[in-house]
Amino acid sequence: MDARFTRMDHHDGISRYGASLIAAVARLAQVTMLIHDERQLALLPELPWVKINSPLSPLEPLVSRHVNKLGADLVFCPMQTMGSWGRKYPLVLTLHDLIYYEHPTPPGFLPVPVRVLWRLYHKAYWPQRFLLNRADTVATISHTTLGLMRQHRLTSRPIRIVGNAPQNDQAPRDSQLAPEKSLTYMGSFMPYKNVETLIHAMAELPDFTLNLLSRITPERRAELEALIPAGASVVFHNGVSDAQYSELLLRTTALVSLSKAEGYGLPLVEAMALGTPVVVADTPIFREVGGTAARYVPADSASGFAAAVRELAKPEAWAARSIASVAQAATFTWDDSAKELLAIAQQLRRQHGPDRP
Template sequence: MRIGVDGRVLVDRYHGIGRVTFELLSILVDDPQLEFVIFVDPGEPAHRFDVSSLRRPNVRFVDFPVPLPSPVQFARWPLVLRREPVDLMLFPYQLGACPVGGPRQLTIVHDCLFEQNQTYAPTHRVAALHRRLTGLLLRRAAVVVPSRATAADVERFYGVRVPADHVVEWGVSPRFAAAPTDPTARPPVTGPYLLHVGARRPHKRVPFLVRVLARLDPSMQLALVGSADDRWPDHTMKVAAELGVADRVHDLSEVTDTELLTLYRHAHAFAYPSVTEGFGLPLLEAMAAGAPVVASDVPVFREIGADAAEFAPLRDAGRWAAAIERVGDPAHRARLVERGAALAREATWTRAAGQLGALLRGVPAGGDT
């Protein structure tokens, strides 16, 4: 079976989607019964993932120099797929998919973020394209979602039910739970700190986390891993200056994988104040690494975090501060860490790739779900 993959997400600007695609492909390409054609855009910076590690005798890379989500791609996909015919196309991001013609399709819908609030999209044009394209794809392609919360949102916004076996929960790499290679390594932050991992985009509400920090003991620091996104204004440091805590906020946007692990392991808590996510990979990474988690009390985090996290109301900074302080209780902290580690052990990429592989083989002609 020959599977085409839109690999244009394996670039620096697609953090979560790129990570999911890379981890799944790293396992799927080892299936000798599957042949892969991975379409990539050679003009995009691609240093985040070791794409060359995906090379196998059953894997070919084909240049597709059309940026995502340019409307040009809708005319170019049929042309390139005539030159490189495949049995099925896997689109890891629906904004890259081809809404008409072509082979069978399996498309991943990670979330309905833009449907919930258009200001979370970089432009109104992207929001409109996202809504229209997602609606078309849900009626012609088989769809995978990473959580029951996203499945519920797809039904709420589009009236389409996602079958239970098309909910494929993502995994966490074993390296997050592995023993540290250097037990003496220490984070680049002095004193207790909260850790946030993720690009600073509006729905992640990093400025809110600064407001929470201002309510905590002055010794508490905030470590931010993940850069600002220049498509939106970033008010994080402005809010920090207004509240007099700028010296307690540490921008660690460029860290290595080893440094990230050290940050997770030594954090007072991993704090995740997002309005919503499709899944929330950093939540599982933190649990695997042994960090207690404090997250927004929203459906997707309740689903993924279960009883292994502290949850706080979206807009109540006082209750967030109280939840973070509770994590300081040694017995409570130990319970959260133990439950989080157990949950993370069950969330493997091998399991996710096995489920996705079964769906790839079973997508019916015409892509109907």
């Protein structure tokens, strides 16, 4: 399993997805992790590993030269970019979302040459088709993304859902205990995340505090701070540990997001698993993840968002949403995702015969 997209100090979405899936699969099958830096091991389960080139290396197209030697029954990559030239093993590549076709600004942590290629890559669909069609099977994490992939005919390969899921190492909060008057946002500050509308809405929620948890550049923070209404309480945490994140979720009234595009929305299901209600934009992917437990509002409506928060602050409404949230989150598990990936491996093994590694 390709673990080279694991971060070295804290998880982002792709990093957490890969590490969690690796841990779940390892409970059912023998797993070897592919890494490119031993510092990644701090965020990965204790499993056998092999060090190869970085996925951003010019050598990536030839990475199969190293992987072929491992005799794998299946190689799974949590992205779609893994090199495949000369491979001798079944390969599953993953596409999480199509966000960057509509919102082409690349993540800021990428090197400048990669950001330039990123923009060019997302100007047309054919490069995506080229990458995905190199796989035997393509994985994605939601029915919403699967539908978009089929709409744009992104691959001729079978598409299977190997979904995201919350961590299950904490009990949910007591739905009868009143939460503090705070709101929690976990996510980046890229324009499509629409944090601006959350901040504008705080003008109508003077008794609430909005906690913005993720790391942020000084320039972006200054832009957002200029939008804070007079008298509003907005706190920039500039990064939190997993323990701090969970502790905040166990106190807050709701996790909130008015993001206009997501591949899944992992913070939603993480919050719901702890019994924390969510107030989110009314989008197909949030509907898929939040089910009937979430409270939905128009993405650009600051007043609609504020009204939903005030309604949720009523004790009876909050308790009902908290209970429903736990039930909805329980429909997503890493064990189910691991079993689906193993089913893919078994199917590909049968298709390619016993002589293929």
